[in-house]
Amino acid sequence: MAANQTVNKPSLKQISLSEETLMGLYTSLLRVRLLDERLRKLFRQGRFAGTYFSAVGQEATTVGPTYGLRDEDIIGPSHREIGAAVTKGLTFNEIIAQVFARSTSPDKGKSHPCHYGSRPKGVIHPASTVAGQTVVATGCAMAFKIQKKDNVAVAFFGEGATSRGGWHEALNYAGVHKLPIIYICQNNMWAESVPSTLQAGIDRFADRAKAYGFPGVTIDGNDIVEVYKTASEAIARARAGQGPTLIECLTYRWYGHSEIDPANYRRPEELEEWKKKDPVVRAEQLMIDLGLLTNEKREAMVEQITAEIEDAIKFAEASKYSEPEEAYLDVYSEKIPVRREES
Ligand SMILES: Cc1ncc(C[n+]2csc(CCOP(=O)(O)OP(=O)(O)O)c2C)c(N)n1
Numbered sequence: 001m002a003a004n005q006t007v008n009k010p011s012l013k014q015i016s017l018s019e020e021t022l023m024g025l026y027t028s029l030l031r032v033r034l035l036d037e038r039l040r041k042l043f044r045q046g047r048f049a050g051t052y053f054s055a056v057g058q059e060a061t062t063v064g065p066t067y068g069l070r071d072e073d074i075i076g077p078s079h080r081e082i083g084a085a086v087t088k089g090l091t092f093n094e095i096i097a098q099v100f101a102r103s104t105s106p107d108k109g110k111s112h113p114c115h116y117g118s119r120p121k122g123v124i125h126p127a128s129t130v131a132g133q134t135v136v137a138t139g140c141a142m143a144f145k146i147q148k149k150d151n152v153a154v155a156f157f158g159e160g161a162t163s164r165g166g167w168h169e170a171l172n173y174a175g176v177h178k179l180p181i182i183y184i185c186q187n188n189m190w191a192e193s194v195p196s197t198l199q200a201g202i203d204r205f206a207d208r209a210k211a212y213g214f215p216g217v218t219i220d221g222n223d224i225v226e227v228y229k230t231a232s233e234a235i236a237r238a239r240a241g242q243g244p245t246l247i248e249c250l251t252y253r254w255y256g257h258s259e260i261d262p263a264n265y266r267r268p269e270e271l272e273e274w275k276k277k278d279p280v281v282r283a284e285q286l287m288i289d290l291g292l293l294t295n296e297k298r299e300a301m302v303e304q305i306t307a308e309i310e311d312a313i314k315f316a317e318a319s320k321y322s323e324p325e326e327a328y329l330d331v332y333s334e335k336i337p338v339r340r341e342e343s
């Protein structure tokens with residue numbers, strides 16, 4: 001990754017974010033990029049089974065909306081949200097144990113390698129059904145409203161998910177009840193091999209929000225500052241009881257749908273164009289321009305994060321698989337919910 005792209009040189013004042021926030025966002029992006037690239041290689045080495053959904057190229061769309069959320073806020077990720085999991089606080093040990101399906105992962109090895117979840121960290125365990133988490137996260141937002149808490153829910157999905165019926169029902173419900181939820185659409189132009197032009201008869205997926213009575217905006221999903229600021233405003237609106245926002249982030253996945261997809265349905269030039277808009281390199285250049293980062297500092301960060309990843313791989317590979325009879329653990333809540341009339 002070379003920080004050699006030409007960008008305008010802005011000042012801290014123009015950006016109006018603190019040094020701490022900017023470096024925090026950059027650090028998260030770097031952690032996610034290094035982890036994601038390492039996990040791709042591990043899959044190709046046959047070190048874990050199933051497949052792996054890389055999100056390289058899309059990191060800003062998941063780091064930006066998650067950075068700065070409270071522990072009590074809930075996120076509903078899908079299959080390509082490793083960035084949201086890292087930023088919401090899942091450790092490398094938890095994430096890599098999940099990928100390796102070990103008993104030390106938050107779901108004790110039950111689900112898909114990329115289904116990162118954690119109840120204590122406020123991350124809904126993803127299910128495979130596309131758009132499924134949009135519905136569950138909307139239910140969490142309804143719960144916050146009933147409990148009169150100013151927490152928010154953030155749901156992540158791709159543009160392909162917006163073709164699902166449940167997705168529309170969830171957004172309609174959130175619009176009617178003005179729920180504290182932010183919908184993050186990662187429009188990476190492809191749903192497996194289906195181009196976005198075959199998903200919708202409209203150009204902008206954000207326009208779908210009009211039908212449900214709340215704002216929808218389309219932004220550069222590879223610009224971490226724009227994503228963070230847009231999401232922060234939407235989160236503040238949601239906390240203040242002003243209802244949902246749909247944010248369409250324009251982005252691109254560098255690799256196939258998963259590591260078993262050679263992605264030969266798309267033009268190589270399309271990929272090359274998007275690689276020039278690499279969100280991590282752009283953030284890196286910004287930090288350098290602002291005097292917050294040097295090449296030496298970056299190298300030290302890479303070294304430290306890489307060592308942390310390697311330790312987590314050792315932890316995961318040394319962990320046991322769950323016993324077959326443990327498959328039923330944690331499937332149903334042991335706490336019986338109190339009925340309204342009894343409370
Ligand atoms: C209901 C359902 N249909 C199909 C699939 C298989 N599938 C998994 S991801 C995916 C594409 C999703 O595309 P998009 O929502 O754009 O997300 P992206 O993969 O681009 O991040 C499909 C078809 C599924 N998991 N669930």
Ligand SMILES: [Mg+2]
Pocket residue numbers: 158159160186187188189190191192
């Ligand atoms: Mg997509």
